[in-house]
Amino acid sequence: MKKIGIVITDGVGFRNFVLSEFLTEISKAYNQVVIYSGLPQENYKEITLPENIEVKELEIFTESRITWFYRKLKEVAHMTLHKNYYGINNNLKRGYPKKNTKRGILTKIAYKIAGIYHTEKAINKYEKLQFNSFKNNTITQRYLSILKESKPDLLFFTHQRPPYLAPFLYCANVLKIHTTSFIFSWDNLASKGRMMGSFNSYLVWSDLMKKELIHFYPNTIPENVKVIGTPQFEPYVMEQYKTQKSNFFQKFNLDASKKVICYSCADAGIGANDAVHIASVMQYINNNPKLNLQLLVRTSPAEDGLRFEPLKEKFPEIKWNIPKWKLARNNHVESWSQRIPSIEDVIDLRSILEFSSLNINMCSTMGLDFMLFNKPVIYTVFGNETNDLYNDQLFLNYVHLEYVIDSKAVAIAKDETELHAYLTEALEQPELRKENREALIKLEISKTLKGTSNRMAKTLMKWS
Structure with missing residues (x-):
């Protein structure tokens, strides 16, 4: 009996993973499927889901000031480390505050620290501090209870970046659940900030994206990165949308x-x-x-x-x-x-x-x-x-x-x-x-559109 947990974070993720062939294919590969939804549960009622799929709506996590600070420090350090990339450097410059509000001052402090300490080792230290800051949070503990009850063999995040889902990733790590993330978009790695955390394995669009992932996250094991294409475009080869x-x-x-x-x-x-x-x-x-x-x-x-x-x-x-x-x-x-x-x-x-x-x-x-x-x-x-x-x-x-x-x-x-x-x-x-x-x-997009979800399901099953 194999069970997978799927974390759908937003509307674009809903389009890519609910309105594509993904849920059909994943329900064939696994005995049980649990969708942990960052969207209200009622939005799935308009879709006919396979019988072995259950939807659990996640409560909204709001960062405390200290959690926000460590997360900001991690992101700024990551961008500082890779500021030779124009897009990352542009976002780094844009993020520097112009006003001395409380948050503005804290952001400037984060920039100051990250300007000095921005090695990969330092970034991982900031992430550990971030995760420790919310581990006793009420919502985090509820996430932990949800995962203990569901006990998925693998937890699949359909987006690698949303910081409000970092506690859910933390809980999976505590329970030693294998985590996988899909890299959401073609520009995410070479122009955006740090991912919400580290995952055990990754699904990517292309060989190019795999190369970028390993460059920006050097602790990634290459064998744990699989090129599958993207479900973003799969609806274009589905008959029901013609x-x-x-x-x-x-x-x-x-x-x-x-x-x-x-x-x-x-x-x-x-x-x-x-x-x-x-x-x-x-x-x-x-x-x-x-x-x-x-x-x-x-x-x-x-x-x-x-x-x-x-x-x-x-x-x-x-x-x-x-x-x-x-x-x-x-x-x-x-x-x-x-x-x-x-x-x-x-x-x-x-x-x-x-x-x-x-x-x-x-x-x-x-x-x-x-x-x-x-x-x-x-x-x-x-x-x-x-x-x-x-x-x-x-x-x-x-x-x-x-x-x-x-x-x-x-x-x-x-x-x-x-x-x-x-x-x-x-x-x-x-x-x-x-x-x-x-x-x-x-x-x-290194793979054909047709069969994208089937490739994803088979790859995820191998990691379960």
Whole structure:
């Protein structure tokens, strides 16, 4: 009798591991499956779960000041150790406080200590202090009771970073339960802070990601890192999410006689130039009426799209896709993580990927989504250090995007002239960068989409 515990932390994890084939495959491999959910339990009622799957909602852990300090110290030390990576160094600089609030002063102290002591040994010491600081916390003790009662053979974390789940990882370590984590996104290792803790084994997207993991976490045993691809894109090869082209045009009130350009937005924090980019696309469309083009804008699932109201008034002809993700609750330390996708949105997104002619975005993972459907992709980065726009060109220095740039799979438009030229290229020669796109997909996702969840289930079973 084998039992697995699966920790689903947020809405994106819900999409990747609940709305993919993962639960079907994992329920075949194990006798019992327990989902330890960072989302409200009621959200699973809309899904038909296999009979051997049980859902347990986790109470929300809130860090004390001392726990927060040690966690911050660990993260800053990790970033200091690896600050030769542009993305990490950029986040390190951005994190330094400008004000002398209580938290600001503590953060400055963490920066001071980490600036001196930031070896891997020191980082592990900070993590031990962090874990010791919450081991007697009421929520931690309840987590311990839950795991003692469930007794899973393996505990699988679907995301390696959320700090509010560190006590759950600690409890698994106390009970000597084998822990495994999936590395959540393509940019997490080379541009983000430290993971919530160390795991016994890891599942990664690609050979490239495995190499990065071992570099940033040198205590990792290479044999305990398995390349399986990612379930993030698996819904694109699942029959239940497919739809007809006519339904796509009808759903978004599009003109079936025109080609569709899709602009996919970043979240408000880094997508400050979205409106500028969108207006430039509309200028191209209006300047070239004979091309029969129309624009569909998909906003970020992390927001409600209200910031685009002035743009809607200026360009009423733009069609909009506001992702159907519902906010499960507000009382959470990371409220954005509680936005949960609907099945309808997965169908909508897949149809956009399949039936749009090309995609424009600001250095987003969405570029990979469109490339999986062999669609041309343009990155718009109009902002720099000298103009009045948000400096989105700085992201081009991030390691994961350097691979994209070097691959030549994506056109990089740094101003309106370049964007309009690349739009013409994509419309007139959509296959021009096809081989480059295929090579980039192979680099970033080393396994086929079909069978991803089956590979994951088999690998996890071997570790149980």
